[in-house]
Amino acid sequence: MQALLQKKSGLHFPVHLQSVHAQEFLLGEVNFTNEELAMLVGLQENTKGLTRTTLLSLVALQELTGKIDRALLRNEPLAFINSSTVGGMCSVEDHYLDFIEPGKRGDFIQYINSSDCGDSTERAAHYFGLKPLMATISTACSSSANAIIMGARLIRQGVVKRAICGGTDALCRFTLNGFNSLKNVDKEPCRPFDQTRFGLNLGEGAGYLLLEKEADAIARGAEILAYLDGYTNSNDAYHPTAPSPDGAGAFRTMEQALKHAKLQPEAISYINAHGTATINNDAAEGLAIQQLFSPKVPYFSSTKAFTGHTLAAAGAIEAIFSIISLQQQAIFANLNFTTPMEELSITPVTDTIEDVSVQHVMSNSFGFGGNNVSLIFSK
Amino acid sequence: MIKHPLYIKAACAISPQHSFGDTPILDPVVQSENNRLIALDVDYRAFINPVAIRRMSRLLKMSISAAIKCLQNAGVSMPDAIITGTGRGSAGDMQHFLKDMILMKEEALNPTFFIQSTYNAPNGWIALQSKSTGYNQTFVHRGISLELALLDAQLLLAEAGDHQNILIGCYDETTADYFVVKEKLNYWKKETIPSEHLYRNNETLGSIAGEGAAFFAVSGEKEGAVCSIASLEVIHQPAPTMIRNKVQEVLAANGLTTDDIDVVICGRSGDVRFEAWYGVLEDFATQTIAGFKHLCGEYETSSGFALWLAHQIFAQGTVPECTVLQKGDRKEIRHMLIINHFILDTVSVMLLKSLR
Numbered sequence: 001m002q003a004l005l006q007k008k009s010g011l012h013f014p015v016h017l018q019s020v021h022a023q024e025f026l027l028g029e030v031n032f033t034n035e036e037l038a039m040l041v042g043l044q045e046n047t048k049g050l051t052r053t054t055l056l057s058l059v060a061l062q063e064l065t066g067k068i069d070r071a072l073l074r075n076e077p078l079a080f081i082n083s084s085t086v087g088g089m090c091s092v093e094d095h096y097l098d099f100i101e102p103g104k105r106g107d108f109i110q111y112i113n114s115s116d117c118g119d120s121t122e123r124a125a126h127y128f129g130l131k132p133l134m135a136t137i138s139t140a141c142s143s144s145a146n147a148i149i150m151g152a153r154l155i156r157q158g159v160v161k162r163a164i165c166g167g168t169d170a171l172c173r174f175t176l177n178g179f180n181s182l183k184n185v186d187k188e189p190c191r192p193f194d195q196t197r198f199g200l201n202l203g204e205g206a207g208y209l210l211l212e213k214e215a216d217a218i219a220r221g222a223e224i225l226a227y228l229d230g231y232t233n234s235n236d237a238y239h240p241t242a243p244s245p246d247g248a249g250a251f252r253t254m255e256q257a258l259k260h261a262k263l264q265p266e267a268i269s270y271i272n273a274h275g276t277a278t279i280n281n282d283a284a285e286g287l288a289i290q291q292l293f294s295p296k297v298p299y300f301s302s303t304k305a306f307t308g309h310t311l312a313a314a315g316a317i318e319a320i321f322s323i324i325s326l327q328q329q330a331i332f333a334n335l336n337f338t339t340p341m342e343e344l345s346i347t348p349v350t351d352t353i354e355d356v357s358v359q360h361v362m363s364n365s366f367g368f369g370g371n372n373v374s375l376i377f378s379k
Numbered sequence: 380m381i382k383h384p385l386y387i388k389a390a391c392a393i394s395p396q397h398s399f400g401d402t403p404i405l406d407p408v409v410q411s412e413n414n415r416l417i418a419l420d421v422d423y424r425a426f427i428n429p430v431a432i433r434r435m436s437r438l439l440k441m442s443i444s445a446a447i448k449c450l451q452n453a454g455v456s457m458p459d460a461i462i463t464g465t466g467r468g469s470a471g472d473m474q475h476f477l478k479d480m481i482l483m484k485e486e487a488l489n490p491t492f493f494i495q496s497t498y499n500a501p502n503g504w505i506a507l508q509s510k511s512t513g514y515n516q517t518f519v520h521r522g523i524s525l526e527l528a529l530l531d532a533q534l535l536l537a538e539a540g541d542h543q544n545i546l547i548g549c550y551d552e553t554t555a556d557y558f559v560v561k562e563k564l565n566y567w568k569k570e571t572i573p574s575e576h577l578y579r580n581n582e583t584l585g586s587i588a589g590e591g592a593a594f595f596a597v598s599g600e601k602e603g604a605v606c607s608i609a610s611l612e613v614i615h616q617p618a619p620t621m622i623r624n625k626v627q628e629v630l631a632a633n634g635l636t637t638d639d640i641d642v643v644i645c646g647r648s649g650d651v652r653f654e655a656w657y658g659v660l661e662d663f664a665t666q667t668i669a670g671f672k673h674l675c676g677e678y679e680t681s682s683g684f685a686l687w688l689a690h691q692i693f694a695q696g697t698v699p700e701c702t703v704l705q706k707g708d709r710k711e712i713r714h715m716l717i718i719n720h721f722i723l724d725t726v727s728v729m730l731l732k733s734l735r
Contacts, residue, residue, distance in 0.1 A: 020485045084519075085497065089477075096477055099560045109563055113723065116466065117498065118520040122723075133380065134615070135527045136520040138468070138498035146516060153534050159381050177480050178493035235461070235506040235515040241494050252512060368494065369503025371515055 001324055004332050005352050009306050011189055011201055016052075019173045021180065024187055028203025028308025029171055030056065041127075049110040051088035052170035052204075054120040056313075058127060060206035064164065065128055068210065072162075072220065073129060079160040080130035081151045082121035083143035083167035085312040088114025090172040120168055133160055138312065140367030141274070142233075143167050144207065145315025145375055149231045151211045161216060166208030166316035175311065176202055182241075190277035192302035193286055193348045195339040197277045203308020207316035209323075226323040229360065229378040230261025236370030242280045247288030249372055250274075254292055254362065257374035261360070268298045268376070269358040270331050272322045273348070274366045275302020276309055281366060286344045294346075299356075301334035301349045315365040315373060322361040322377045330354045380611060382632065383533040385597045386604035386734070388544075389453035390690035392683065393418055393441045394591035396674050399448070404691060405674065408701045411574035414567045415558060416589045416676035427508075434491050438469045441592040442501035442550040443508065450509060450546060453596030453603075458546040459539070460514035461505055462531050464524030466679020466721075468498035468517075471554045478556075501550055509546075522721020523613050525549040525593075525680045529729075530611060532597060541599025548594035549680035558588050566677070566722060568649070577649040577673040578704060586648035586722075589676015593683030595690075601734055606693040606715075608686075609633055610730040617726045623659045626716065629730050637662050641709040642698055644685050646719030648672045653720055660705075660718075667698050667707035674702070682719045682727055689715050693733050 003010065011026040016033060032040070037055035038047050041062050050058075065073065092099070092115045095108035113119055118136040125134045133154070137146050144167030151163030169175075179185045184199035191197040217224050234256060236249030243249055258265060274285055282302075289300060303321050310317055325331060334348035363375045392398040395416035396405050409419070418441060423432060426444040435443075442463075450458060467473075473496035479488055494500070499517040506515055514535060518527040525547075532545045561567065568585040577587060601607070610629045614621055630636060643663050647654065647670055660668055669692075675684035692698050692712060717729040 093477060093481070096481060099563075100474075100478075100556045102559050102562075105563065112560055112564055115560075116519070116521055116723075118524075121520065131615075133613075134520070135518055135523075137517065138519040139502075139515070139517050140497050140499055150516075150531070153538065157381060157534050157537055159530075159534075173480060173485060174477055177485050177488055178476065178490070178496075181488040181490040181493055233514050233516065235503070235512050237506040237510050237512045240500065240503050240507070249512070367499070368497050369499040369515075370506060371499055371503070371517075 004306060005330060007333050007335060007352060009189060009335055011308055017171045019176060021176060025176065025185055026189055026201050027171055028201060028310065030204055049114060051091040051114045053084060053088050053090060053168050054123050056170055056204065056206040057120045057124050057168035060208050061124055061128055064208050064210060076162065077132055077160040078130055079133040079151055079154045079163040080121065080125045081135050081147040081163055081165040083137040083147045083312045084117040084120060085138060085140060085143060085169055086172060086175060087117040088119055089174045090170040093172055093174050130164060139371035140369055141311055142315055142365040142367040142371045142373040143312035145365035145373035146233055148209060148316065148319060148375060149233055149373065152228055152231065155211060155213060162210060162212040164208050164210050166206065167312035168206035169204055169311040169313050171202060171204040184278045186277065189336050190305050191336040192275035192277040192304055192334055193282050193341060194337050195341045197282060199278050200276045200304065201308040203310040205307065205310040205313045205317055207313050207320050209316060209319060226326050226377045228375065230257045230376040232256035232260055233373050236372060238370055241368050243284035243366060245284060247284040249370060250285045250288035250366060251292055253372040253374045254288060257376050261376040263360060265293045266296050268360050268362050270325055270361045271298055271300035272318050272361060272363045273300050273302045274364040275304055277304060283343060285364065286341060290344055290346050297346045299331045299349045301332055303332050305335035318363050319375055322363045325361050326358050326377060326379050329356060329358050331356060380530050381533045382610060383537050385529060385532055385608040386599065386601050387595050387597050387606055387690055388603050389449050389596040390687045391445045391449035391452060392591060392593040392687035393421055393445045394675050394684055395419060395589060398687065405699050405701055411587045414571055414587045415553060416574060416587060418591050436469050436472045436495050438471060438550055438552045439495060439501055439504060442548060443504050445592040446505045446546060446548055446594045447508060449594035449596050455544045455596055457509050458511050459543040460535055460545045461502055461511055462516045462528040462545060463502055463548045464518040464528040464680055465498055465549060466521055466524055466551050468519065469495050469500055470552055470557055472496040474554060474556045521723050522679050522725040523727060525682045526611060526613050526727045529608065536599040544596060544598050546594060547597055549683035550592040551590055551678045551680050553588045553590040553678060574673045578647060578670060581649045581654050582651050584651060586650045586672060586677040589678045589681060591675050591684055593687045604734050605690060606734055607732050608729055609732050612728045614726045616724045617656060619655050619658045622656055622726055625728050626659055629728055633730060635714060640666055640714050640716050641712045642667045642669060642692060642715045644669045644671060644689055644715065644717045646672060646681060646685065648677045656720055656726060665708050667703060668705040669698055669702040670704045671702060679721055685717045685719055689717055689731050
């Protein structure tokens with residue numbers, strides 16, 4: 001939180017990711033080795049088959065479950081809605097040639113099942129005793145935002161009383177090379193909503209939120225951090241990877257989320273934008289924000305230059321940032337912005353703003369496949 | 380998990396069998412080769428834009444074609460929502476990109492394989508082709524991926540109204556690499572068996588590998604539907620008694636007894652590790668019991684093939700001879716159970732009702 005307020009980016013050349021491109025790209029790499037991550041959750045032994053994806057998830061979940069009475073999780077029906085874009089690819093890619101060599105056996109076998117996205121979900125659910133319902137979602141960069149929606153809906157329909165929702169993704173060569181082959185990874189720190197932007201910086205992480213009905217939170221004397229007031233999942237139906245250039249998909253998603261929250265556009269104090277700093281996303285999202293909110297466009301910024309794009313985890317991590325914004329009554333800076341975009345008349349927030357009234361925050365997550373999500377959090 | 384009936388308006392499957400409708404259904408039965416059943420290609424060009432099709436993976440072509448045909452059969456041009464489940468998504472594309480990356484030392488890679496490797500890629504394409512800008516979701520949770528998609532559809536009908544048309548689907552492919560990889564975890568039998576003898580070869584580890592795509596047009600309204608899914612339950616790390624209890628629970632919740640069930644479709648796979656899970660079948664001594672994994676093989680979303688088969692059985696009023704493991708005495712088919720498992724510790728139970 002201090003880093004966010006003090007405009008300190010977490011991007012650096014990777015120390016743990018082994019890649020021929022390691023010294024070319026700034027990444028939002030978590031500053032722990034796998035062994036250190038395991039130690040953080042008290043796992044010295046029994047680390048068999050645990051990938052970095054799962055370890056990041058366990059560390060984040062430990063932080064969350066440490067703040068609640070564990071008996072609550074054991075005794076009342078809970079849904080664990082997790083998400084990932086490539087599961088345990090960070091380990092799979094190290095052993096793949098062994099995997100596919102017929103008859104070859106060895107230590108690598110422990111990682112075979114980690115190639116499933118559901119692997120980290122199953123392991124984390126087992127480790128923390130999260131039951132009875134678990135699910136894993138994969139809708140590219142909107143995955144954990146969708147996990148939050150799914151959890152909220154399961155609670156509303158009375159299927160479960162509480163839900164822990166979020167996502168996890170570890171840096172891996174597969175993803176770095178994938179985005180690099182699309183030529184949208186920037187070698188410099190990313191510049192969301194800037195005319196000179198070139199592409200994204202990748203990151204890694206895990207983030208989870210505990211959702212429950214207001215009455216249930218009050219009944220157990222819990223501190224309510226924020227309200228999830230509205231959400232929308234909708235599809236661009238425009239192109240397999242690119243958003244509609246006029247921002248029609250993003251516009252529709254944000255508009256429907258406002259409608260769902262029964263809020264007028266002017267009620268939004270801050271938009272934590274998807275803002276990947278790719279040419280396409282920022283143009284589409286920027287136009288959509290401009291059209292939907294003009295003439296009174298709220299403060300908006302992308303926090304991707306702090307964390308890198310953490311893919312499946314991004315929706316949950318930025319939902320948490322949105323909640324911090326509500327709690328701290330502060331708006332986070334869109335780092336590295338210098339030049340307004342030609343096609344936009346609006347510009348992002350370039351400095352931390354404190355002591356500002358933040359009532360409702362919109363958090364956007366837009367993904368490959370046209371999978372768009374907007375969430376609205378309120379005080 | 381939730382009781383909200385899903386009425387099935389159309390069901391389409393691309394599978395290792397003749398299931399897509401251009402020839403008689405399941406006739407002739409296709410046998411496995413070297414313990415693998417491979418989906419039969421259909422005329423994908425009838426369903427996909429010819430420019431786009433050239434770079435598409437087989438899995439994408441299978442899933443889009445099954446989805447579009449399903450919408451056509453249901454008379455729905457633009458679904459209100461698209462919800463899918465997959466164990467492995469476009470595994471072939473993912474492996475292709477991964478192997479290239481390793482062998483070419485992270486240089487000069489083709490982004491197409493990366494783009495198509497995302498699990499939700501079929502969803503995006505189906506949305507694009509059907510111009511569906513509504514709710515769009517992909518579950519990737521091993522053996523319960525389709526089941527979670529069905530649960531999501533139930534939630535959606537409860538929220539947005541029974542008039543909603545929802546396209547639900549599942550897709551998985553078994554590549555040569557995947558076959559080798561999972562062999563190391565005893566997914567497949569060491570001895571080569573003909574698929575028609577799958578159920579007799581039930582004293583060894585493993586099954587036969589399979590794949591397929593299945594799509595269903597569902598809504599909360601009965602009109603035009605052949606059958607409904609009345610209940611759906613999932614069990615994690617099951618024990619035989621848990622499965623039996625869950626079946627009884629599902630029946631009781633619907634005011635039924637075992638006697639009301641006319642057909643049970645079971646996911647027996649010939650794998651000795653899971654035969655005990657099907658002890659529950661002993662409770663259905665006078666009913667027809669049908670198997671399907673000798674037809675589609677074992678894979679994460681084989682429940683999709685089972686559900687397609689159930690829809691066929693309700694529509695035709697008979698159980699295809701090639702699926703019958705036990706012949707029952709029922710004249711009518713009113714209620715059906717699907718009991719299925721996947722290797723990684725999950726079982727699902729579905730109760731279906733005829734509307735005929």
